[in-house]
Amino acid sequence: MWTEVLISIDEAHAEDLSDALMEAGALSVSVEDENADTEAEVPLYGEPGMEPTTHAWQQSRLVVLVEAETDIEHMLDVAFDALDLPVPAFETRTVEAQDWVRLTQSQFEPIGITDNLWIVPTWHDAQDEAGRINLRLDPGLAFGTGSHPTTRVCLQWLASEMPEKLKGSTVLDYGCGSGILAIAAKKLGAGDVIGTDIDPQAVQSAMDNAVANDTEATFVLPDGMIDGATYDVVVANILSNPLKLLASALVSRVGQGGHLVLSGILERQTDELIEAYAPYMKMALWRADDGWIALVGQKA
Template sequence: MKWYEIRINTTDEASDAVAEMLTTMGAGGVAIKDPFDIRKEIEKPGTLDYADDDFLEALGEDVIISAYFQNGLDINDLLKQINDGLMNISQFLDTGKGLEGYGEVDDEDWSTAWKKYYKPFRLTDRIVIKPTWEEYRAEENDIIVEMDPGMAFGTGTHETTQMCSILLDKYMSANHDVLDVGCGTGILSIIASKLGAKKIEAIDIDEVAVRVAKENIEINGEAGKIKAFQAVLSDLKAGDEKFDIIVANIIANVIVDLSSLIPYYLKKNSLFITSGIIKERKQDVIDACLKNGMSFIDDLEMGEWVAMVFRCPDTL
């Protein structure tokens, strides 16, 4: 099978938002070449004792994203959608030079090459994300989450996933019931289960994400506690089941839209943990949640991103 390879030249701050946009549009895969990631690796203790200044300078600052779409789509319409999406993101983030062009490639040229860049890494003090094809020697008290992201978005490397994981670790108690809205690869559901949650429901609007989430849940041996299925929040009948924690690592616009529904799916005094929010939209999300009776109790910031915790009112 041949694929369209669409190349976008963007910035470090916008790269994750652009990648998520492309995935939402139906990209079968997204590869990110980020010089800042290389610099971060070089700066880690024990990685390299020496790096040539000319090499570091040659890396530049442009982030190149390659997105792969099935051949047969109306390429002109697709390019227009991508340009419109970049324009929307540029209202909040510097998206850089933008669309560079496109070409055609075969399956074997891209479908597995990205794996060499995805290595085990420590997400929090005790949570380690390990690709299924990599070896890792666990330390005492490590919680190991094995991931194969396939064609779904969410390997755990993003700041929003890290912040949600830290907040889950901070606020979750054993035997909590958890709802993961926009579960992606299932990473937060799996983390919640390994942190002691009694039961988790993981929902996503994208069928590919749900399939990948189910595979990762099986890999981690958590199928007995996690149910993943294709749905949006309103598909769940409010009042039939309520949760101790709802976690949603999505985008600000969706969070604002969901803020009027969230309290009806939470038990009294329970928590809404959310991220995927760029700093410029933080107050919009706070205002929407406060308007719907929730109280703001905690937040974290990493890079250009924010995660927040709200408490459900006790009057519903």
């Protein structure tokens, strides 16, 4: 059993106080929006190259996890004194011991991408139906479990195009994360498939997922890419800012007549992404899902 301590704090002190609380004996500290789930809630997120400068809100709430027997008042005295701040009013709540593994697993059910393409966690029994492809994938360190709209629309495009029109095509999954798009492409009938990511953990995760799915796919860091190599299909599910910066580089990886699929783009960013790619390739909206979109283009 543990105790959570809830403290309201302003943006300027949230990060420093989190560090001070950890030094004073807290097991963990998370920073939340004090106005979460209200009309005053403020989004806080960034993109590669455009990270937020402060990981806190104007009015933040610290959720401090401690052992049940912790002298909370003493811990707070030590932490706030280190910053020369008075200890404010705070709340506590009990956290019951749980089977965290089972609780986490219960939050991830099989995901139907199309009628014949499913993402199935390894702890679930996959239904072995004729023509159905089950991608065995567990939540991990790398992005891409199939639950996010950006991943879904990319998978739906692959499922609609790969089995018949693009069977045997070479595929590049740029920013591969968990490797889900590359693995799905291979399962759907692609030829040689490669994925790349700047994160070594993502590359290792993708390799492990390929083995778990009995799939032949190559995953490398960017310096492992073959200079000048082009592909029939290039899929990049990252974020709008890096997609704009990488426009020329991504298009250069698409072979003549090949397809480029982009996602990680909010609907309101559609026109600016199309404009960013206009000098290199004509892109068009393919599908929207819950405020996110996929753009697709074909190299003339």
